[in-house]
Amino acid sequence: MSVLASGEFWAFVGVVAGIYTILALGLQVEFGFAGLLNFGHVAFMAIGAYTMAILVVKAGLSTWLAAPIAILAAAVAGVLLGVTTLRLRADYFAIVTIAFSEIVRYVATNEDGLTGGSQGTINLAKTGEAADYNVEWQRFEDWLQGILHVGSNDVAMLVLVWACALSATALVWLAIRTPWGRVLRAIREDEDAARSLGKNAFGYKLQALAIGSALAGVAGVFYAWQFAFFSPGDFAPLLTFFAWMIVILGGVGRAWAVPVGALVFGVLFAGTRFFDFVPFTWFDSAERAYLRLILIGLVIIGLVLFRPQGILGRREELVLE
């Protein structure tokens, strides 16, 4: 039977799409609503994941305490980055953020004592000790699985991640409709105009960065829980650009575009992983791997070509100057 027919597989794809939703939602707040070109978003996901794992393994904290601290740490890191760099012009800010995310990844790779280094979280504890930050989470998932009467942990996780992703999306959707959101959108449109009307543009951008980074932190915590092990390589810049693709495919400046974009993206990426049917079986597996990437590229080009505003975006907004 094809893997594509297995519910288990699609539950997994759904979990990943849910985590991407939360990650990309943070980017939507920053770019879609405040106009910040953040090319280092993945750094805050890494900070969330690592802070949680380190606090559980090294400080012996409960994961339920470590997780909120980790999310807060991601937000604080966002504020610190913002305070020092938000006064830069948009494109310079973009360069600094990508450098920042690489710094975070290199620190995680090289500070073996703190993060386990390139071997990842398996190396967090002393030699010979198990470095498992996930015991409590696993127990919770089992319990949830029982309550929900579902077949696997992944399905329980699916429900949980999406409950979180959709509530976060709803909250962002609500927030953007408040006078606060109005100021944020005004800053995206024209920072000087907003300042001339008495709005502290810098302060608002900092708030957007804090919220966006906190959401990335949430995504990082879920990622750590889901995979029970991770290493610095998981937080390569590519992930930031996955989040960008989701925001652009879904529609810039639309909260609900994020889950939609993440689902399309998730299906596109994971769903093409197993081309074990005709005509793909005509090719060997190495060729198929490249064929997959070519197809993904073509679909994305097609979407951007025919719906440049994204799936839920408004086309007329693209032409307004």
Next chain:
Amino acid sequence: MSPALLEVRDVVRAFDGVRAVDGASLDVHEGSITSLIGPNGAGKSTLFDLVSGFRRADSGTIAFGGHRIDRLPAYRIAQQGLVRTFQTARALTRMTVLENVLLAAPAQPGEQLHRNVLRRAATRRREREVRARAHELLELVRLSRHAEEQAGTLSGGQRKLLDFARALMTAPRLVLLDEPMAGVSPALRGELLEQVVSMRDEHGVTVLLVEHDLEVVMGASDRVVVMSDGAVIAAGTPAQVQDDARVIDAYLGVAT
């Protein structure tokens, strides 16, 4: 005479060694309509930037209502009631015309995120007040029909009017208008000018404007300040300034 609402003293601002504003001093008195005129490159727009906090002066002082503002960020100056418009209108294109005006409302507690939860009632009440006022202002500048349209669909002249309405929405004490008539249809110019005058008469708003339309300037201003080469070369009533030989020299290039 009471001290001026706006006092600019010996302000200098250079760009790469070129002194765009070179020791300019001027007063704007409360309740007046003051025009700032001068040939292109005289430093009028730079002076506007300095007064509104969009650029820092290299030296000199600027005081508003008796307090120094020359080191304050632009948004703080605006919050104190000194609000500017721009030479090229700054419409927030992907927001509706109404939202553009709503944005400018002062004292909206909901502009702090947490207060939308903690002070929900106050935020909603203020939003209703602000909405009513915004519709009045849009009526005033004849943009009511376009209230729900994206501001990006407006023409250049309409954007100018939107900018004006937005500035009024902040309930300013002093408003700096940078060429408010530029791009506005001649039919609307007279009306806009009436609005400027009634804003002063009814709401006590002081006005400082840069304008090239000398008819507008001479007709509506109480005082005229003339700049040339970064400095103020003359100031007085329209009649006084019109007869000033230095002004004719600077403005027309030739003395007739």
